[in-house]
Amino acid sequence: MKIAVSSMSKDLNSMLDVRFGRCNYFVIYDTEEGLVKTIENKGQMSGGGAGIAAAQQIIDEDVDVVITGNMGLNAFNLFKNSDIKVYRCGSIKVETAVQLFKEGKLEELTQAGPAHAGMGMGTGRRFRGGR
Amino acid sequence: MQGWAWEQAGDSEGEGRLNIAILSGKGGTGKTTISTNLSVITGANYIDCDVEEPNGFIFLKPSQIKREEVKVDYPVVDSSRCTLCGECAKVCQFNALVKTKKDIMLFEKLCHGCHACGIVCKQSALTFGKRIIGTIEEGQYGNLICKRGILNVGEPMAVPVIRRLLKNLPTGTNLIDCAPGTSCNVVSSLQYADGAILVTEPSSFGLHDLKMAVQLVRSFNLPFGVVINKHNTEDDRIQTYCEKENIEILGVIPYRREAAEVYSSGKMIVELPEYKEIFEEIAERLREVFPWNLQ
Numbered sequence: 001m002k003i004a005v006s007s008m009s010k011d012l013n014s015m016l017d018v019r020f021g022r023c024n025y026f027v028i029y030d031t032e033e034g035l036v037k038t039i040e041n042k043g044q045m046s047g048g049g050a051g052i053a054a055a056q057q058i059i060d061e062d063v064d065v066v067i068t069g070n071m072g073l074n075a076f077n078l079f080k081n082s083d084i085k086v087y088r089c090g091s092i093k094v095e096t097a098v099q100l101f102k103e104g105k106l107e108e109l110t111q112a113g114p115a116h117a118g119m120g121m122g123t124g125r126r127f128r129g130g131r
Numbered sequence: 132m133q134g135w136a137w138e139q140a141g142d143s144e145g146e147g148r149l150n151i152a153i154l155s156g157k158g159g160t161g162k163t164t165i166s167t168n169l170s171v172i173t174g175a176n177y178i179d180c181d182v183e184e185p186n187g188f189i190f191l192k193p194s195q196i197k198r199e200e201v202k203v204d205y206p207v208v209d210s211s212r213c214t215l216c217g218e219c220a221k222v223c224q225f226n227a228l229v230k231t232k233k234d235i236m237l238f239e240k241l242c243h244g245c246h247a248c249g250i251v252c253k254q255s256a257l258t259f260g261k262r263i264i265g266t267i268e269e270g271q272y273g274n275l276i277c278k279r280g281i282l283n284v285g286e287p288m289a290v291p292v293i294r295r296l297l298k299n300l301p302t303g304t305n306l307i308d309c310a311p312g313t314s315c316n317v318v319s320s321l322q323y324a325d326g327a328i329l330v331t332e333p334s335s336f337g338l339h340d341l342k343m344a345v346q347l348v349r350s351f352n353l354p355f356g357v358v359i360n361k362h363n364t365e366d367d368r369i370q371t372y373c374e375k376e377n378i379e380i381l382g383v384i385p386y387r388r389e390a391a392e393v394y395s396s397g398k399m400i401v402e403l404p405e406y407k408e409i410f411e412e413i414a415e416r417l418r419e420v421f422p423w424n425l426q
Contacts (some may be wrong), residue, residue, distance in 0.1 A: 043226075046226060048225065048226065048287075049225060049226030049227065049238065049241045049242060050226075051225075052226040052229055052238060052241070053226045055229065056220060056226070059229070059230070059231055059232065059350045060217075062231075070139065074238055077236075078229055078231060078236060081231045081232075081233060081234070081236060082231040082233070083232065130222045
C-alpha cells in the first residue's frame with residue numbers, strides 16, 4: 001500500500017504540512033517495500049486550482065492513502081472518485097504520522113475543509129480564480 | 132493573461148468612438164459617482180465594467196432594459212472515445228481537467244475556454260459546450276445609452292463578461308466605469324480605452340493605489356488626468372504627488388455631508404448646484420485634455 005504525506009521537506013523526518021494543495025512536498029511511503037519517494041508539489045506554485053494540481057500528481061503516483069491536515073472540496077472529490085482514502089493528522093513528523101496510520105489511530109477525512117485554507121495573506125479583496 | 136489573447140482589443144476601436152476609462156486603484160474613491168455624474172453632464176454613454184458589483188444603474192436608473200447572456204466554452208468528454216491518455220489534463224494550464232483512475236473530471240469554473248485540451252486530444256473525444264456566466268444589460272437614460280455587465284454570483288472569471296460588454300460599444304463618447312484595483316479586470320477594460328480618468332481621495336491608501344493606477348495607464352500610453360474626490364482643504368498629498376509627476380488634475384470634489392446624503396438616497400450629486408458647477412468644469416477640462424467632441 002502506498003501512502004502519501006503532505007510534507008514541509010523531503011524525507012521521513014520532515015514535519016507534516018497541514019496544507020494539502022500548497023504543501024512543498026509529498027513523501028510517499030510503501031508499506032510493503034518501505035520505499036520512500038519524494039515528489040515536489042506542483043500545486044504549490046499554481047495560481048489557482050492548487051489542490052487539483054496536487055491531487056492529479058497523487059493520482060498519477062498510484063497512491064492508496066493520503067495523510068494531510070486539511071483538504072478542499074475539489075481535491076476531496078477527486079480522491080473520492082479515484083478510491084483514494086484521506087486521513088487527517090496534525091503537524092507531527094511524517095514518520096510518526098505513517099506509524100499512527102499503521103496502528104489505525106488516524107481519523108479518516110469524510111468531509112472537505114474550507115477551500116483556500118492554505119493561501120494565507122495577500123489574496124486580495126476577492127478571490128480572482130488565479131489569474 | 133487569459134486564453135483570449137487572439138481576440139484582443141481592437142473591435143471597438145476606430146471610427147466614431149472615444150472611450151474614456153474611469154479607474155482608481157483604491158476602491159470606494161468614487162469611480163461610479165464620477166462616471167455617472169460626468170455622463171449626465173457631458174452626454175457621454177455610461178458603461179459599467181465593474182461586473183462583480185456594477186452599481187451605476189442605481190443612480191442612472193435606465194429604462195427599456197435589454198438583456199443578453201454571456202456564455203463561455205467548456206470541454207465535454209465523450210467517454211466512449213476517451214482512452215484516458217490524460218493529455219488534456221496535462222496541457223491544461225488552469226488545472227481545470229484531471230485524469231482520475233476512472234474518468235476525466237472537469238472543474239468548469241477553472242476552465243478559461245482556451246480549447247488547448249481539444250487540440251491535443253488524439254481521439255477527438257472532446258467537444259465544447261457553453262455555459263452562462265453573466266449578463267449584459269443595455270438601457271436608456273434620456274439620450275444616453277447605459278450598459279453594464281453582470282457576473283453571476285460564484286463565478287470567478289469576469290474578463291469574458293467585460294470583453295463582451297466592450298466589444299459592442301455604442302458610437303460617440305463612452306465613459307467606462309472600471310473595477311477597482313489594477314487587476315485583469317481593469318487591464319482588459321483599458322485595452323479598449325483611448326484615455327483615462329484616475330479617481331482618488333486624499334488618504335494614504337488613496338495615494339498608494341493611485342501610484343499603481345498611474346503606472347498601469349502609463350504602460351498603456353494613455354492620456355490621463357486625476358480627479359480628487361472627498362477633498363478636504365487640509366490634505367494636499369495628492370496635489371503634491373501630481374505636481375511632482377507632472378499629472379494634470381482635472382477636478383477637485385469637496386467632501387460634504389449634503390453630497391453624501393444625496394448620494395446615499397441614490398440621486399445624482401449634480402442635483403446640487405455647487406457640484407453641478409464642479410462637474411461642468413471637469414467636463415470643460417476633459418475637452419481640453421482629450422481630443423473629443425462632446426456636445
